[in-house]
Amino acid sequence: MDLKMKAGRIVIDGREFTGSNISIDGNGRVIVDGVQQDGSLIGPVSVQVYGDVETLSTSGDVTVSGSCGNAKTVSGDVQAGDISGSVQTVSGDVTCRNVGGGVKTVSGDIRHA
Numbered sequence: 001m002d003l004k005m006k007a008g009r010i011v012i013d014g015r016e017f018t019g020s021n022i023s024i025d026g027n028g029r030v031i032v033d034g035v036q037q038d039g040s041l042i043g044p045v046s047v048q049v050y051g052d053v054e055t056l057s058t059s060g061d062v063t064v065s066g067s068c069g070n071a072k073t074v075s076g077d078v079q080a081g082d083i084s085g086s087v088q089t090v091s092g093d094v095t096c097r098n099v100g101g102g103v104k105t106v107s108g109d110i111r112h113a
Contacts, residue, residue, distance in 0.1 A: 001045065001058040008051020008066070013041055044076075053080075061092070070101070077108070 001024040003010065009018045012030060019032035028040035045060040052066035061076040070085035071078050077092040086101030087094050093108040103110050 001047065001056075001060075003047075003049070003056050003058075004054045005049070005051055006054065008049060008053075010050070011048040013046055015039075068096075079113075 003022045005020060007020065009016055010022055012024070017030060017032050017037065021033055023031045024041060024045065025031060028042060030037040030041065045058070047058060047060065047062040049062065049064045049066070052068070053064050054069045056062060056064070056068060056071045058076060059074040062071070062073060062078055064080035067082040067084065068080040071080065071083060071087040073089045073092055075091045076089065078087055078089055078094045078096070080096045082098045083096050084100040086103070087096065087099060088104045089108055091107045092105060093111065094103055094105055095111040095113050097113055
């Protein structure tokens with residue numbers, strides 16, 4: 001998972017993180033603004049973002065309470081407010097308000113909230 005935001009907080013599997021650049025490496029370790037955090041994640045990852053997101057790329061479900069630039073997930077649902085760019089998921093549903101770009105899902109539903 002890679003996430004870039006101006007400011008806000010993010011909850012990943014019940015753990016809260018604050019930063020501008022948040023990612024999960026191949027070993028399930030969370031990295032916030034270049035600093036590796038304690039512990040690692042196991043299994044499917046659920047992400048809740050409280051704030052606006054510039055770019056988002058993940059493999060699990062994600063919920064953004066604010067707006068989002070571009071969003072992409074491999075196998076998960078995307079829920080967000082307005083999306084100024086495009087949103088894409090291979091296997092998941094997309095639920096959002098307005099979309100500035102395109103919306104694509106191979107196996108899922110698209111809902112306008």
